[in-house]
Amino acid sequence: MEQRSQDLDLIWGLEAIAVAIGRTVRQTHYMLSNGKLPAKQIGNRWVAERSELVRFFRQAA
Numbered sequence: 001m002e003q004r005s006q007d008l009d010l011i012w013g014l015e016a017i018a019v020a021i022g023r024t025v026r027q028t029h030y031m032l033s034n035g036k037l038p039a040k041q042i043g044n045r046w047v048a049e050r051s052e053l054v055r056f057f058r059q060a061a
Contacts (some may be wrong), residue, residue, distance in 0.1 A: 009050040017048050021057070 039048035
């Protein structure tokens with residue numbers, strides 16, 4: 001089933017992702033660079049779907 005683009009709650013950029021997960025930019029960069037967060041790099045920018053981040057942290061808790 002394909003999800004509509006307006007249903008996606010995308011977070012663009014390292015700083016915005018850091019704010020969303022309550023971590024420093026440095027900590028977030030480390031987690032993103034090492035594949036520890038559900039996100040993708042598109043060009044030079046990181047993008048994450050808010051619901052995927054929430055799901056990730058709920059599973060980890």
